[in-house]
Amino acid sequence: xxxxxxxNHVMNLKRRMMLGRLIGTLIVLGALVTGILVWRINYQHPRxxxxxxxxxxxxxxxxxxxxxxxxxxxxxxxxxxxxxxxxIDPRPFQVKLAQARAELQVAxxxxxxxxxxxxxxxxxxxxxxxxxxxxxxxVTRIEAEDEYLRNYLERLEPLAEKQYVTTDQLKQARSKxxxxxxxxxxxxxxxxxxxxxxxxxxSDSRRAVSLIAQVGTVNARIEAARAVVAAAELDxxxxxxxxxxxxxVTNLNTREGEYARAGMQMFALVxxxxxxxxxxxxxxxxxxxxxxxxxxxxxxxxxxxxxxxxVTGIGWANYPDNMKQQGVLPEVQRxxxxxxxxxxxxxxxxxxxxxPEHPLRMGMTAFVTVLDRPAEIPGLSPASDKEASKAPxxx
Amino acid sequence: MLLRKLIKxxxxxxxxxxxxxxxxxLSIEGSFWPAWIICILAGLAAGMVLMWQLVRHRLAxxxxxxxxxxxxxxxxxxxxxxxxxxxx
Numbered sequence: 001x002x003x004x005x006x007x008n009h010v011m012n013l014k015r016r017m018m019l020g021r022l023i024g025t026l027i028v029l030g031a032l033v034t035g036i037l038v039w040r041i042n043y044q045h046p047r048x049x050x051x052x053x054x055x056x057x058x059x060x061x062x063x064x065x066x067x068x069x070x071x072x073x074x075x076x077x078x079x080x081x082x083x084x085x086x087x088i089d090p091r092p093f094q095v096k097l098a099q100a101r102a103e104l105q106v107a108x109x110x111x112x113x114x115x116x117x118x119x120x121x122x123x124x125x126x127x128x129x130x131x132x133x134x135x136x137x138x139v140t141r142i143e144a145e146d147e148y149l150r151n152y153l154e155r156l157e158p159l160a161e162k163q164y165v166t167t168d169q170l171k172q173a174r175s176k177x178x179x180x181x182x183x184x185x186x187x188x189x190x191x192x193x194x195x196x197x198x199x200x201x202x203s204d205s206r207r208a209v210s211l212i213a214q215v216g217t218v219n220a221r222i223e224a225a226r227a228v229v230a231a232a233e234l235d236x237x238x239x240x241x242x243x244x245x246x247x248x249v250t251n252l253n254t255r256e257g258e259y260a261r262a263g264m265q266m267f268a269l270v271x272x273x274x275x276x277x278x279x280x281x282x283x284x285x286x287x288x289x290x291x292x293x294x295x296x297x298x299x300x301x302x303x304x305x306x307x308x309x310x311v312t313g314i315g316w317a318n319y320p321d322n323m324k325q326q327g328v329l330p331e332v333q334r335x336x337x338x339x340x341x342x343x344x345x346x347x348x349x350x351x352x353x354x355x356p357e358h359p360l361r362m363g364m365t366a367f368v369t370v371l372d373r374p375a376e377i378p379g380l381s382p383a384s385d386k387e388a389s390k391a392p393x394x395x
Numbered sequence: 396m397l398l399r400k401l402i403k404x405x406x407x408x409x410x411x412x413x414x415x416x417x418x419x420x421l422s423i424e425g426s427f428w429p430a431w432i433i434c435i436l437a438g439l440a441a442g443m444v445l446m447w448q449l450v451r452h453r454l455a456x457x458x459x460x461x462x463x464x465x466x467x468x469x470x471x472x473x474x475x476x477x478x479x480x481x482x483x
Contacts, residue, residue: 028459
């Protein structure tokens with residue numbers, strides 16, 4: 001009886017020993033296998049909690065300076081594209097526009113009058129041309145007459161020596177010839193005068209034409225006036241500032257009456273068209289991250305809520321830690337770094353899901369996991385294609 | 396009776412903790428705790444429970460060197476919890 005009990009006890013002990021060894025071995029092997037599995041999953045699906053939600057921010061600044069007379073939005077309000085945000089007092093710009101339009105009309109009238117002046121200058125040139133032609137003809141007539149009188153005098157002079165003609169006839173011929181010479185000189189002077197009058201008229205005509213400022217079919221004077229009108233119209237249009245896209249108004253801390261200066265940002269718009277998570281991944285995981293991959297974004301503000309996103313790109317540049325410069329020389333510090341921390345690169349993940357009950361806000365803390373599969377989000381152009389076409393280096 | 400009530404309320408509370416922990420980050424009063432810390436602590440608790448069971452069934456002396464087995468059991472529980480609740 002005692003022997004049987006002893007045998008049973010030994011058998012139980014042996015069984016327990018075997019079971020113990022088996023469980024011990026399974027525990028060690030299990031720890032190894034699950035450890036490898038965890039490492040592998042972490043490498044294939046990189047994840048980080050160093051991530052934040054962000055959107056594009058556009059500062060809204062007026063193009064013109066003036067007092068705000070209407071403010072149609074409140075802080076944190078949602079605005080649609082084209083919605084009126086605020087109005088700057090348009091009256092000074094409307095006055096400038098009216099002045100510019102009046103100046104355009106003046107310019108048009110001036111050009112019209114100069115065109116008319118240019119036309120009359122052309123007519124004057126024509127008239128002077130006729131006068132010059134008449135003077136030319138007169139010179140020709142008097143030259144012919146002068147030639148005749150000179151020949152007549154030359155014929156009379158030998159005859160006068162032989163007493164065939166009277167002295168009086170000779171004197172008469174000489175005086176006629178002298179009068180003819182004087183008339184010829186007068187006619188030539190008139191012809192020269194007509195010629196210079198034509199040149200003067202032509203010069204006047206050219207000046208009138210240049211004052212019209214016509215270049216081909218474009219009149220520079222009128223175009224300049226039109227440009228001033230267009231600029232004034234633009235200024236009036238700039239008085240009404242509209243939302244350039246669907247957005248949320250943020251950091252609006254002013255009201256009507258504030259004097260807005262051109263270029264000075266008054267508040268910001270958060271672009272609601274694109275929301276991103278910027279996740280800073282260690283460089284050791286970048287090999288597993290490619291544009292176009294699907295990603296899961298958890299926000300700590302909404303526990304349990306998962307947003308689907310797509311990797312759209314990995315940052316190309318970080319500020320290098322070891323690049324300092326003192327004057328013109330690099331500053332190299334003496335270090336003995338045995339353990340070096342991995343750099344992190346920002347990975348941009350576009351979030352396409354929207355949930356009105358869980359709105360996205362810039363700056364929210366996020367937890368991002370990049371999945372090992374391409375994103376299949378309807379209506380999404382494959383980011384990998386876009387990226388591949390842009391970047392010659394595969395990411 | 397008391398034990399039954401305790402079990403009745405403790406089981407939902409226990410699972411509720413794990414269900415909230417499915418979120419990759421546990422938020423406690425505005426501070427966010429990463430999954431691996433939760434897994435390590437839960438793995439420690441689970442490892443202690445398992446080791447207690449092994450001791451109760453008198454298997455502990457035959458498992459092997461305690462310096463190897465105890466950390467391995469802790470690591471195993473930690474990894475299994477991570478794989479079950481946080482790997483996807």
